[in-house]
Amino acid sequence: MKITMVKKVFADGSPCKKCGEVEEKMRAAGQLQRIDRVVIADEANDQSEGMLLAAEHNIDRAPFFIVERDGQQTEIYTVYFRFVKEVLDSETSEEEEIAEIMNDNDLDFL
Amino acid sequence: MSALPNIVDIDTQLATQSPQEILRYALETFDNIAISFSGAEDVVLIDMAAKIRPDLQVFSLDTGRLHAQTYRFIEAVRKHYRIDIDIVMPEASKVEQLVKAKGLFSFYEDDHKECCGVRKIAPLRKQLLTVDAWITGQRRDQSPGTRAAVPVIQDDKAFARPDDSLTKFNPLANWTSKQVWDYIRDNNVPYNELHDQGFVSIGCEPCTRPTGPGQHEREGRWWWEEATKKECGLHAVNIAK
Numbered sequence: 502m503k504i505t506m507v508k509k510v511f512a513d514g515s516p517c518k519k520c521g522e523v524e525e526k527m528r529a530a531g532q533l534q535r536i537d538r539v540v541i542a543d544e545a546n547d548q549s550e551g552m553l554l555a556a557e558h559n560i561d562r563a564p565f566f567i568v569e570r571d572g573q574q575t576e577i578y579t580v581y582f583r584f585v586k587e588v589l590d591s592e593t594s595e596e597e598e599i600a601e602i603m604n605d606n607d608l609d610f611l
Numbered sequence: 612m613s614a615l616p617n618i619v620d621i622d623t624q625l626a627t628q629s630p631q632e633i634l635r636y637a638l639e640t641f642d643n644i645a646i647s648f649s650g651a652e653d654v655v656l657i658d659m660a661a662k663i664r665p666d667l668q669v670f671s672l673d674t675g676r677l678h679a680q681t682y683r684f685i686e687a688v689r690k691h692y693r694i695d696i697d698i699v700m701p702e703a704s705k706v707e708q709l710v711k712a713k714g715l716f717s718f719y720e721d722d723h724k725e726c727c728g729v730r731k732i733a734p735l736r737k738q739l740l741t742v743d744a745w746i747t748g749q750r751r752d753q754s755p756g757t758r759a760a761v762p763v764i765q766d767d768k769a770f771a772r773p774d775d776s777l778t779k780f781n782p783l784a785n786w787t788s789k790q791v792w793d794y795i796r797d798n799n800v801p802y803n804e805l806h807d808q809g810f811v812s813i814g815c816e817p818c819t820r821p822t823g824p825g826q827h828e829r830e831g832r833w834w835w836e837e838a839t840k841k842e843c844g845l846h847a848v849n850i851a852k
């Protein structure tokens with residue numbers, strides 16, 4: 502299995518806060534060593550590797566994870582807690598999961 | 612139920628269609644599909660869907676903080692369309708914990724996320740585990756800043772069951788508030804009496820207020836906070852070199 506993490510850099514060069522938070526969480530949980538490659542999606546450069554990967558897989562959010570397994574279809578994870586559960590076989594708390602859902606999705610219509 | 616073949620292609624096809632056509636596609640494609648009804652002008656979805664498929668599954672999130680008028684309206688809709696509406700409630704122990712720790716109006720001091728998390732999102736999540744697809748009244752014009760890209764169909768990864776998929780339909784995404792209200796009047800659709808009192812957007816009682824002329828409807832919700840900014844989007848920006 503090969504895992505690629507794509508993180509974003511804003512057009513002004515500043516790092517994406519959520520990407521940093523996810524990376525920090527993964528570091529604290531010892532999950533970062535499971536990532537084979539970290540690739541940057543530079544919003545100022547649509548030819549950057551991360552932006553090309555985002556376009557190839559129709560992804561419009563960051564960070565995201567590309568999971569390649571021999572003989573299987575490549576899987577893309579844009580939701581961190583799903584990636585942690587389904588790929589890394591680790592647990593996350595319900596509070597964390599709800600916080601992620603609320604941060605990343607516009608649910609104000611509810 | 613597995614994922615639809617290609618959500619992006621279907622979105623492109625459906626994007627130019629009417630809400631009724633989008634609803635028909637949704638209701639004919641999925642057996643186990645439910646409408647999320649907030650007790651506001653999204654009643655048009657029920658009116659349209661009832662004409663397509665009478666065995667509708669509808670649910671409403673009862674946060675415990677809705678206006679009395681909204682409860683009356685949900686009941687009126689249930690009777691008018693002769694449908695069951697699942698009233699989905701938060702877990703009592705979680706609400707008790709929150710209220711004990713932070714009181715009944717924590718959202719005015721922190722922000723609305725914690726309370727909405729307990730009272731809306733956790734129960735919604737539980738409810739959505741029981742279906743293959745859901746339908747919302749989300750529209751692009753409700754919050755221009757954050758909803759510029761409301762597709763009519765989405766692969767809803769946030770609420771899907773583990774290792775499964777969930778499809779979300781937003782048939783009203785491309786309609787304006789005026790189109791919704793024209794439909795309500797033209798079809799004699801019942802509506803929440805709060806709309807006649809100046810409420811454009813209707814949510815929980817403590818977090819909703821009427822808006823005046825020229826105000827955006829989002830200003831009637833959580834007005835003490837800045838409109839939510841989502842920074843996880845990925846957009847190429849053209850930089851002048």
Ligand code: SF4
Nearest residue numbers: 723726727730815818
């Ligand atoms: S809208 Fe207000 S009262 Fe309702 S769940 Fe959210 S914060 Fe709580």
